[in-house]
Amino acid sequence: MFDSDFLLWIIMNFRNRNFELDDNFRILKLSDLSTAGDERGDYIGRKISTEKSINVSQSIPMLFTLLSGREPIYCKFAFIIDDYSGTIKISNDGKISILHSFGILKLVSPIERIIISLHFVLRLVDLYEKWKNLELNLKYPSREDFLNIIHDCREMGMRFYDIQDIIEKYRRKRKNSV
C-alpha cells in the first residue's frame, strides 16, 4: 500500500505550487482524486471521486471531503521525470497504473515503453522512501494548509454560477416537449 498521507502530501504540494517533488520529478497536472472514509453521518457519502478535473486540488467537492476527514485512496497525475512525460495513477492499495496514451509512452516501441515505465516506477518508489523519512512537519499538512483549503472553498463556493444558460436550456426543452 501507499500511505494515504503520501497521496495527501502530493496533493498539498501541488496546492502550494511545489511542483518539483524531487530532482527532475515535476508534477504537471493533478486530474483525478478519490477519497473515502468511515460513514460519518453526513451527506457526503463514503467514497467520492472526481475525474478529469483541470486541477483536482482546487475542486470544491474534493476539498470538502478532505476537510471532513476522508482520506485519498487514489490520485492520477501527469508528470515529467528526467525529461520523460507520462501519466500515472497510484492507489493506497499499492497499485500503480501507467497510462500509455499520454506523453512519451505513446510514441515508443514496446520495449522502450517497458523500460521507461519501470524507470517511472523506480523513481516513484524512491520518492515514497524519501517521503517516509521526511521530518514530520514536512511529511504531514500544517494548520495553514487546512485553513487555506477553507479559504479557497469560501472563495470559490460563494460564487454563484451564471444560471441563465441552464434556465434557458430547460426552458427550451419544456417548450419543445409535447
Place this chain on the structure above:
Amino acid sequence: MNKNTSEIILKGRFIIQKIYQIKISKEIDKDELFEIFKKKLPEFKRGNPEEEGFGFKIIEIKKVPDKFLKDPLLLDIFKNLIIIEFQKEKYPEIIIDYKDNKPIYGKKFPILDTNHIFIILPNYMIFKGSQSNLEFIESYVFNAMKSILTKREIKNV
C-alpha cells in the same frame, strides 16, 4: 534464438501490483540468474478444464534500442533487467452444445492470463498484471530464487 526466449509483446495498460526490494546473497550476475530461472521455472504446458495449464518464459531482448544508448538511466535499467512472462489458462463456461434447442454449458476452450515479472538487478522485483494469479506466481519465482535470496521486502507498503 533459444526456444525459451522471445521478444516481448505488451498488451493493455501497465499495471504494477507489487514491488519488492530484494537482496541476493552472493555476486550473481544476470546470466547466472537467467539460467537459474530457466532451469527452475516450469515451461508453459497446455492443460484442460480440470487441470489448468500454466508456465513461465524468460524473455530475452537481444537488440538494444538506439534511444537507450543515449540515455544512461534507461540503458542501466535495460542492462540489469530480466523479464519473466507467466501465463495461465482459464476455462470460462461457454455454450458447448444444444439439446432440444436449449444450450448446454461447459468448459472447453481456455483463455490465457498473462503477467510479467521484472527483475531489475540488484535490488528490485516488480510484478505486473492482474492480481488473481499473484500469490501463485510469487511462490514459484521466490522458490526458484530460494538459494540466492537473502532479503525481500515489499516496497509499496
